[in-house]
Amino acid sequence: MNKQTVKRFWLLSAVLILVCNIINAQEREHDFNFDWKFNLVKDTKLPTNVPLKDADWRAIRLPHDWSVEASFSKELEGATGYLPGGIGIYQKHFKTPINVSNQKAFVLFDGVYNNATFWLNGKLLGENPYGYSPTYFDLTNKLKKDGSENILTVHVDHSRYADGRWYTGSGIYRNVTLITTDNLHIPIWGTYVTTPEITSEKATVKLETKVVNEGKRRTKFSVVTKIYDENNVLVANQENSSKLSSRKETAITQNLEVNNPKLWDIDSPNMYKAITEIVSNGKVIDSYTTPFGIRTIKHIKDQGFFLNGKSTFVKGVCIHHDGGLVGAAVPKGVWRRRIQALKDAGVNAIRTSHNPFSQEFYDLCDEMGVLVQSEIFDEFDNPKDKRWNMQEREPDYITTGYTEHFQKWAESDLKRSILRDRNHPSIFEWSIGNEIEWTYEHYRYVSGLWDPGAKSYWNRIPNISADEMKKRYQELPDRKYKLAETAKRLAGWVKELDLTRPVTANLIIPVASLASGYADALDIVGFSYQINQYDWSKKYYPNMHFTGNENAGTWEEWNSIIEDPMIYSMYMWTGIDYLGEAHNKWPQKGWDGDILDFAGFKKEGWDHFKSIWVNKPHISLGTYPVKDSLMVDELSGKVKIKSAKFLKWNNSRAQKNWNYKKGETIIVEVPSNLPKAELLLNGKSLGWRTLSGSPDRILRWAVPFQEGTLSARAGFDGAEMEVTLTTTTEPVRIKLTTDKTVLTADGYDVAHVIAQLVDKDGLNVTTEDVKLTFDVDGDVKVLGVDNGSKESLQDYQTNQVVTSQGRALLLIQSLKGKSDAVIVKATAPKLKSNLVMIEAQ
Known part of the structure; x- marks a missing residue:
């Protein structure tokens, strides 16, 4: 064998070893x-x-x-x-x-x-x-x-x-994974990445890797870590040698330097991955991939929140874990569509109300640039009444929840969740609990807000001092469980595993929680709605950092962030309609949110929030009958609002249509961030409104209905923006659209097919509804249908649906290994439909 042949042989051997190592790395996790x-x-x-x-x-x-x-x-x-x-x-x-x-x-x-x-x-x-x-x-x-x-x-x-x-x-x-390893391996959730030092020139990446030896002999090995950027370019590597006795575990700490780091933030969510290999006797016997981001977070009292050194307002929403027609088994593509729609409205943060979400959800937030406040529990020591929440009633059999397991399982559940999720750059706060105060007997009366003669606890400034509250708390009868002690344990368990993020909680009676010592367990004291108590709390507790963890969605709440440097966050309740919390509300099946409905369709609140939260010119148009108004006091061509103080941006129930009875008084809303706008009906001006004259930044007119075209227009920097609504006629066809024309045949990928009724002029008909049938020809799974309405009680897992606002959603999913052309059409009496073709490959 000549030298060239030998050289080729060793080169081929090296390639084969590399391929085997790659295969070995891929085989650790199995679907x-x-x-x-x-x-x-x-x-x-x-x-x-x-x-x-x-x-x-x-x-x-x-x-x-x-x-x-x-x-x-x-x-x-x-x-x-x-x-x-x-x-x-x-x-x-x-x-x-x-x-x-x-x-x-x-x-x-x-x-x-x-x-x-x-x-x-x-x-x-x-x-x-x-x-x-x-x-x-x-x-x-x-x-x-x-x-x-x-x-x-x-x-x-x-x-x-x-x-x-x-x-x-x-x-x-949620997903199930089979994990196979050598006896010498990195355990599940066995790596922990932090970035203690970051400059524009370099970043220190500290990686702690646990290694377990389940074999019968002491073993020598090396831990080899390579860091790759999002383009799979190697940017850092390090090797450490060690040895481990049988049935023992060790932790190897590596400090790697990444030059010219690309930071993770909400606008540029740059991701890295650390591939950590266990090498023994020249063979890679385990390979563990850890996605992570390089970024800094800092919470400063009286200054707010800083992401990568930049002051950042947290424009957040609370959401629950269901995805409408798919229930709690939410495909990744459904979350992607919803998160993108929220981001388009200016949302940059999500609070996982009120429990850990799926691994896939956090992966998407990493990828898409969304901050996450990850919440752990809705109940601690004592049960919540699942029907009424505030009533401190004992549950019956069907409502008995997690409280019966809390004492035994809380530490384990919390720690497993933190271990799984602590490498996600999107997570910037841990919340240990939500509105727990309701469940501790007599706790609320500490505040004085329930004293005889008090009108309401809601957003009221206490009329007693902090010392009086502490005295009242100390005089409470002895109790088996004390909230302050439980919170201290929970926060301590979080900090055992992660010191890089603050611990918070959502306090529904914050002034009582300050007095009881509950708030002492928290790094950030999160208020649930009670924004009028900020100043009182700062006066009596000047060393604590306060902000909003749950909010109604009012201009005043957002204004509190603008005016007070300490208050950096607003988590509006709620960003997406969700199933449940509808006791005695039949036929309403769930909670009516602000931005997206059950099917992920945009509501009028989407435009309202975009006009506030996106720093680009925006104008939109919505209407509703005056009889549906929750806020109009008198009408004289102008709209006088009873109170804008706590006005929710979605309370108008505005719709995008201009179809009413002749002469009926209609409230016209124009959410906009432009200084002023003009409303026109059939080309005739109905006057101008200004932001300075609109206390909640929504421009309003009262207009007697007349068929034709309603327009709102505004000028900005020499350019003019205009939006219109036109009276529609009866629907003549069904227009089908889809967010995907190609599906990956992996059994997971989904396509959203939307049916919209249109009239002879191609205008969307939103005031008439029909029962339609989706016909799907091809090898895909029909996950179900929905129309987005909170009062729709139709079965989800079917291909027939009655539209709401003239629209409906069909959700289909690929089948594993089935490559095919899928044809979707819709049928309804007297209506024609176009065809949508989706390739599965």
Whole structure:
């Protein structure tokens, strides 16, 4: 063999080794969502003969939410959206994926709602009562060694179906992953990235990597970390040697330097990834990828919040974890569409109300540049009344929730959530809880806001001093649980795992929580609505940092941020309509939000917030009958508002149409950030309005209806902007559009197909509705339909729907390995439809 041949041989060997190492790295995580069996049962007792015979069970693919598959029923509880719970059992058959003598296998569940028990081959793995926390189990010692199939069984008891104050969903509603490793490996959530020093020239990336040796011998190894930028360019690397005894764990800390770092922020969410390899005897035996961002966050009392050294107003919304027609099993593409629509309205932050969300959700916030306040609990020691929240009532069976598990499981649930999520650059605050004060007996009376003769606790300034409140608190009867002590434990557990982000909570009675010591556990004291108490709180507690963690969505709340450097955030309730919290509201199935409806369609509030939060010229137009007004006092061509002090930007219920009865008085709203605007009807000016004359920055006119075209126009920097609404005629066809023309055939990718009624002139008809049928020809899964209305009680998982405001949504999902051309059309009596073609490839 000559030198050239030898050289080629060694080069080829090196390439093969590299390829094998890459393959090895890819094989650590395996998609475990496909090929499950599912069955609903009535018996709440755990099965004793696991695994169960499942030949006639339903075949499903995860994530799966069985509650949203059902019909709405008035006989059920509105707190969770008039949908049922129940008891479900899942099973998955699979071959042993490892050599159990020198490898490990784990199964990771990102979320199972709830009271879940897990077995492998009939042997108990464990349980996880909290439906929102991720959990994993070591399968290794229970795997079959004879080549026969293993059976993983999951029992989910959601018979207490109203155990939340909003729609929870039921089942294995988040992703499941099989993880295989060598005996020497990095454990799940085993890396922790921080960036302690950042300049424009370089950034220090501190990576702490845990390594576990489950083998029988002491082992020498190296930890090799390579950092790549978003273009997969290697920007830093480091190798550290170590050794580890059998059944031991160690932590290796590496400090790497990235030159000219690209910072993660809301406008340019630059991401890096650290690929950490465990190398032993010249072989890569484990590879762990950690996505992260380089950025600085700083909260300064009396100055606010700073992202990468820049003062930043947090323009936030609170949202729940459901996605409308898909329930709690929300595809990544559904979240992407919704988050983008929120960002387009100026939103730069989301509060996960009131529990950890899915891994995929945080991944998207990283990718799309959205700050996240990640919240952990809605209940602590004592239960909330799921129907009324404030009433301190004992729950019945169906409303018994997490409180019964809190004492045993709170630390574990919190820490697992923090470990999973602490490398996300989007997360900039941890919230330990939401409006917990309601659940502690007599707590509210400490504030004086419930004293005899008090009109309301809502946003009122206390008439007693802080000392009097402390005295009242100390005089309360002794109690089993004290909120201040519980909060101190929770905050301490957070700080055991992450010192880079502040701990906050959402306080509904902040002045009482200041007096009780609850607020002492927090780095940032978050107010739930009570903005008039800011000054009082600053007076009596000058060393604390206050801001808004939940808000109604009023101009006054936003103005408090502009005028007070300390108050840096506003989280409007709520950014997206959500199922549940509708006790005794039938046929309303959920909460009516401000920016997006249940189907992800934009509401009039989208324009309102965009006019405030986006620093670009904006003008829009909406109308509603004066009889629907919540704010008009008198009409004389101008609109006098009763009070703009607490005026929600969505209270108008404005719609984008100009179809009313002749002569009917109509309120016209023009949300705009331009100094003034003119309204015209059929070319005739109806006068100008100015922002300076509009206390909530919405320009309004009272106009007797007349058919034709209504226009609002405004000038800016030499250019003119104009928006119009035109009276429409009856619908003559259905216009179909889609957000995707190509689907990846991976079984996950989704396309939103929107049907809109239009008239003979091609104008959107929003005042008439029809029942239509979506016809889908091709290999895709129809996830369901919706029209976005809060009062629509139609089944989701069908292809027929009655439109609302002349529109409806069809959601389809690709099938794994099915490449095909999918044709979608809609049919309705007397109406024609165009065709939409979507390629699955």
